[in-house]
Amino acid sequence: MTFGALSDRTRRVLACLVKDYIDSGEPVASATLSRRPGLGVSSATIRNVLAQLEDMGYVSQPHTSAGRVPTDRGYRYYVDTLLETRRASRDISTVEARLREQAGEAPLFDQLLSSASHVLFEVSHHVGFAIAPSDMHAIFQRIEFVPLSASRVLVVMVARGNHVSQKVIELNEEIAPSALTQAANYLNAEFAGLSLDEVRQAVLARLEEQRTLYDELRAVALTLARTTLEGLESPTAVFIDGASSLADDAEDANGVSMSTLRTLLRMVEEKQRLVRLLDAYLDGPGVAVVIGAEHPDPQLHACSLVVATYRDGARRGAVGVIGPTRMHYSRAISVVDGAAVAVARFLRDQN
Amino acid sequence: MTFGALSDRTRRVLACLVKDYIDSGEPVASATLSRRPGLGVSSATIRNVLAQLEDMGYVSQPHTSAGRVPTDRGYRYYVDTLLETRRASRDISTVEARLREQAGEAPLFDQLLSSASHVLFEVSHHVGFAIAPSDMHAIFQRIEFVPLSASRVLVVMVARGNHVSQKVIELNEEIAPSALTQAANYLNAEFAGLSLDEVRQAVLARLEEQRTLYDELRAVALTLARTTLEGLESPTAVFIDGASSLADDAEDANGVSMSTLRTLLRMVEEKQRLVRLLDAYLDGPGVAVVIGAEHPDPQLHACSLVVATYRDGARRGAVGVIGPTRMHYSRAISVVDGAAVAVARFLRDQN
DNA sequence: ACTGGCAGTCTCTACATCCGACTGCTAAAC
C-alpha cells in the first residue's frame, strides 16, 4: 500500500516480470526472472522481492504453487514509467506512411478516420478506433441543394477538411430548382467560415427577424438551413476496425472471456457506447491508458484501452486501440500516439 | 443414396427430428420422437426409420450411444420442403415496419441498406447483411462540383434512389468556381436519366470527338466526369450488422468453433469477400439457402446463409443472414424474404 | 409390420493418484 516506496531493484524485478508476462502469457516464476540478465540475483532473493510486491498489490498468484502475474496495478506502474520515458519516441513514420497508403492523397474526412482505425488495427493487432470531433464545431464551407422531386431535396453540406454530410429533406410545399440554387448561393455567401454552431445560431436569429421584414427567398433558405442543422450533432461519427482480433484474444483466453468478447462486439455495433466510455479521457493531450478495473464498466475489466486525442483547429477527436490487459503496451502507446499525430497532420495539410 | 424414395412417415420423422434439434441443440433420441404427437409409433419403430435415414445420409450420430443429429443433407431436405410450402407466408409486415422505423421516411440509399442489415440482425438474431447493386447500373440524376481549393474539387454525384457518392479530385491546373458550375450544368442537362455505365461510355466517346473540335468548357466538364466515374464501380457497398450474435453462437458451441468465428469476423471486415461468396447465388429470384458444406469455403462449413435478391429497376442487390447450420430456418427464410420485399418497396416509393 | 425388452456401447462425472512446478521458510554463507 505504501506508495512510491519501491527500491530500484524491486522496480527492475517488476518491470522484468511484466515484460515477461506480456510476452509469454504464462505466470512468471522466480527462477525464470533470476536467469534474466540485468538482475544478477538468485531466485530466492527474487522470491522475497515478489512477496513484497504481492503485499503491495502489484502482482498476484493464480494459485499457491504458480508464478506471479501482474495485477492491474502492476500494469499501471509499468505503463506509467513507460509513458515517462517513451514520450519522445513516437511511431509516426510507419503509421503515417500506412495511413497515406490506405487513405489516398485527398480522402474525405470519413475515409481518413476509417483508414486510421484500420491502420491501428493492422499495426497493433488490436481493435482500432477513431472518433470524429463533434460536428458542431466544424467550419461551414458550403451547402448545396439537389432537387430530388418536387417536394424532396437532398442537402449536401461541406465543412472544412473534406467533411461532407448529406440529408434528405421532405418539404411541406413544392419548391422550384432555381429557388434552391438561389437559397444555396445566399447561405454560402452569408455563412462560409463560421462554425456550424455559429451558423445555427445566426440562422435562428435571422428567422426571428424575418417574421417582421418579409423576404421569400431568405425565408426559404433559412428554413432549409435550420432543418439541415437539426439533429446533425447527435451521433458522433465513430470508426472501428479489427473485431476479428478479438477472436484471437479470446482463443488464447487472456482472461478475455466470451462475455467480454460479446461486450466488445456490442460496442463495435453501438459505437456511441465507445464515445460515452471515452468522454472522461478526452481532456488532456498525449496518450491515456485505461487498464482493466479502471474502467467504469465491469464488463471491460479484462480489457485495456489506449487512446490519444488529435486536434483539428479548435476541435478535438480521438484515436486508439482496445485489447486485453495483457497487451504490448509500449508498442500500442507509440502506435496510437503516432496515429494521432498523423491524423492531425493530414487534417492540417488539407486546410 | 436413393433419392426421393422417402416414405411419408420417414419424411415426418426427419422433419420432426430437424425441428427438435433446431430447438434444443441436443441430439434427438428415438424415445423423444415417439413421444411427439403426430407420429404415433414406438421408439423401436423410429429407431428403424432412423437407421434408414442414417444410411441415406440425412442424419448422423455424434457417437454410438447418442441420439441423431441432422446432417447438412438433412437440413437441405428440410429446407427444400419449407421453401415449397412457405412460399406464400412472407414476414413482410413486421420487417417493413421495423425498417421504416429504423431508416426514417426518406433515407439515403446507404442508410436504407444499413438499416436493413440492422433489422435483419434484430429480428433473426443472426448476422444480417445487405449488398447494394453494382453502381454502374444506377441511373444518373445529378452531379455537383464543390470547389475546395484552387485545384481541388469535391464531386457529389446523385443517382436515383437517394444514392449519393462523393469523391475528392485533385486537378493539375486551377479552375474557376464559375467554370465548375457551368460544367455541372452541362453534364446534368446532357446525361440525366442515363445509367452510369452509359454516361461513362458517352463521356469517353465525346472526349474522342473533342480532340478535333475544340470547346474549353465541355473539355473540362467531360474530363471531370471521366475522373469521377473512374474506379467508382470497384468496391460494391456492403452493410453488415450483428457480429455480436456470433459470440452467442460460439458460446453454446453449435459447431461454431473459434476459427469459424474468426473467419466470419474477418468477413465482416473485408466485406468484399461476402460479395464474392454470394456471386453464385444472385441469379434466381426468391430465397436461396446455402447450408454448411455447400459453401465453397471450408471455413464456413459450420455456417448457413439465407439470401434473397431485391430489384431496383433493372439492378439487383441482395439481403440475407448468416448463422450456424443449426439455424431457425423457417423464421430466417420468411424474414429475409420479407426484408427483400420491403427494401424493393422502399426503393420503388422513392423513385 | 410393429413393439417390448435387453444387452452393448459410449459419454460424462466423480474420485483417487501421481507428477511437476513453484513457493515459503530456515539455516548457513557472505
Add this chain to the structure above:
DNA sequence: GTTTAGCAGTCGGATGTAGAGACTGCCAGT
C-alpha cells in the same frame, strides 16, 4: 544485514478407474 542453497509443502493438471445414465441395435414375440 543481506543473500543464497536447500528442502518441505502446496496446488494444478494429467492420467486412470469405476459407476451412472443415455441411447441404440437387435431379437423374439405379437
